[in-house]
Amino acid sequence: MKDLAIQFGVKMRERRKVLKISQDKLALLTDIDRSYVGRIERGEVNVTLEKVYQIAEVLECDAKDLLP
Amino acid sequence: MKDLAIQFGVKMRERRKVLKISQDKLALLTDIDRSYVGRIERGEVNVTLEKVYQIAEVLECDAKDLLP
Numbered sequence: 001m002k003d004l005a006i007q008f009g010v011k012m013r014e015r016r017k018v019l020k021i022s023q024d025k026l027a028l029l030t031d032i033d034r035s036y037v038g039r040i041e042r043g044e045v046n047v048t049l050e051k052v053y054q055i056a057e058v059l060e061c062d063a064k065d066l067l068p
Numbered sequence: 069m070k071d072l073a074i075q076f077g078v079k080m081r082e083r084r085k086v087l088k089i090s091q092d093k094l095a096l097l098t099d100i101d102r103s104y105v106g107r108i109e110r111g112e113v114n115v116t117l118e119k120v121y122q123i124a125e126v127l128e129c130d131a132k133d134l135l136p
Contacts, residue, residue: 005118049115
């Protein structure tokens with residue numbers, strides 16, 4: 001299931017880059033710890049559905065678009 | 069975010085019923101504790117992406133189809 005986390009992290013980072021939002025800003029807007037945002041993007045953590053939706057909201061996309 | 073967990077739980081239960089799989093069997097096949105399966109379906113827990121995919125695999129559907 002590690003692949004899943006990695007693929008989610010890649011999609012999240014891609015979308016963040018499209019919007020030109022820094023990890024810091026994303027952390028602030030999602031109210032997720034900054035270091036945790038980095039860990040999510042590197043696929044190091046098993047993110048919860050709640051966080052997926054929080055992130056998708058800030059990244060102005062559908063949560064489904066961030067899934068592998 | 070409680071709505072999110074509830075909506076996921078409803079969709080998961082609906083799909084499980086379509087396949088005529090019991091909570092017990094789903095628990096066995098996903099290797100998720102039986103009582104936890106019940107809690108997920110009632111929207112009581114903030115499920116991880118990994119579990120969403122485990123559940124979707126057993127329910128023979130796309131993980132995205134289980135999301136609100």
